[in-house]
Amino acid sequence: xxxxxxxxxxxxxxxxxxxxxxxxxxxxxxxxxxxxxxxxxxxxxxxxxxxxxxxxxxxxxxxxxxxxxxxxxxxxxxxxxxxxxxxxxxxxx
Numbered sequence: 001x002x003x004x005x006x007x008x009x010x011x012x013x014x015x016x017x018x019x020x021x022x023x024x025x026x027x028x029x030x031x032x033x034x035x036x037x038x039x040x041x042x043x044x045x046x047x048x049x050x051x052x053x054x055x056x057x058x059x060x061x062x063x064x065x066x067x068x069x070x071x072x073x074x075x076x077x078x079x080x081x082x083x084x085x086x087x088x089x090x091x092x093x
Contacts, residue, residue, distance in 0.1 A: 001038075001058060002069040005084040008043075008055035029058070036061050039091060059091045 001009065015025035032038040039061060043054035060066040063085060067073055076082065 002060075002066045005059065005066060005081065006057060006087040007084075009058055010055055037065065041091060059088045061092055063088055063092075 001014070011025045011029065012022050014029075015022045018025070020028075029038065029040070033040055037060065039059045041057045041059065043056065045054065066088075072079070072081070079085065
C-alpha cells in the first residue's frame with residue numbers, strides 16, 4: 001500500500017498478494033482507518049453505479065509512517081514519488 005500511494009487500489013488484489021480473503025482485507029483496511037493510519041477517498045462519478053464499482057484511493061495520515069515502511073528518507077530533490085507525496089499532503093490538509 002505504501003508503494004501505491006495515491007493510486008486506485010483493489011481490495012481483492014491486496015488480499016490475494018497477502019494471502020487472505022477479501023473480507024479479511026476489508027476488515028484490515030477498516031481497522032487501519034479507525035486507527036487513523038489510512039484515509040480512504042472513494043471515487044466520484046455522476047453515474048452512481050459506476051461510483052460504487054470503482055476502486056478507492058488510500059492515503060496515510062502521517063507520511064513519516066509511509067516513508068519508514070519504505071525506508072525512503074532521501075532529500076526531496078532525489079525523490080521519485082514526489083507527486084504522490086504532494087497529493088497525500090493535500091488530502092491530509
